[in-house]
Amino acid sequence: MPHHALLRSAIPLALAAAAALATAQPSDLLLEAYNRLPDAKKRLACFKEATRQPAAVPSSVPPAPVPAAPAAPAPAAVPPPVAAVTSQLPPLALADAVRMCTRLITVAQGREAEAAESAEASSPREMSVAWPALPGKQPVYCNVDRAEHRITSITSNGKVASGDVLDSMHARALQREEIQAGNYTRFLARAKEALKAQIPVPEAARYRKLFVSTGPLHVLCGEVDAGSASGAREGFQRFYVSADPQFLAVDSRKTARVFEATWASVCAHKAADIPHF
Known part of the structure; x- marks a missing residue:
């Protein structure tokens, strides 16, 4: 089947999938249906159409006959046209x-x-x-x-x-x-939560030389002595962390070369020292 025919057949399938998901989880509708379309403009048009007019999945079952009404109902109020609504x-x-x-x-x-x-x-x-x-x-x-x-x-x-x-x-x-x-409260709280998941005994950890580095991603850089359950100290090691999105690493022998290159990139633009953490 030619590529353009496949693309035309993909759009109604994506719309049908979107209609099935729209009443439950609109975010799933985005990821499951529309991102499958290879063309960005068609994907956006598909998304807008389904979210603006939730479509029903076509059925092959013929509709049941509608019984005749005994009397004509009173005329219902006619909604204003879309142009009249949007003009307001x-x-x-x-x-x-x-x-x-x-x-x-x-x-x-x-x-x-x-x-x-x-x-x-x-x-x-x-x-x-x-x-x-x-x-x-x-x-x-x-x-x-x-x-x-x-x-x-x-x-x-x-x-x-x-x-x-x-x-x-x-x-x-x-x-x-x-x-x-200059308000780092929320950023530091999230960074600390992210580090807790990587440090065996978070309450025993010690920090020093902390600073915030700016760029495409804000990063907390510094040194941590993670300690151990036995109370032994292993010495301070450099780390960097950003909680949203989560992006962190602690220096180690196994990842020394990768860590060094990343540190030089994300910790090169100091914005502020952090005295307490």
């Missing part, structure tokens, strides 16, 4: 949508001037902000609800994010903003 929505400026999107999409930061509304992917309910593809990458799309002024989905590097994934992106954005303001 508060306006959403492109600049506001771009600002909301770049807060979460780090690869779009500094590229605000390149953003434009995608007429193909937008709808009366949602504005789709698009960034042109970088070399070797795919375009980035950010869908914003026109009425609620909130992001509903992000398509980046061929993957659609919504639901819990989108919530995690919001949490990371908040953490970045707190760090930029």
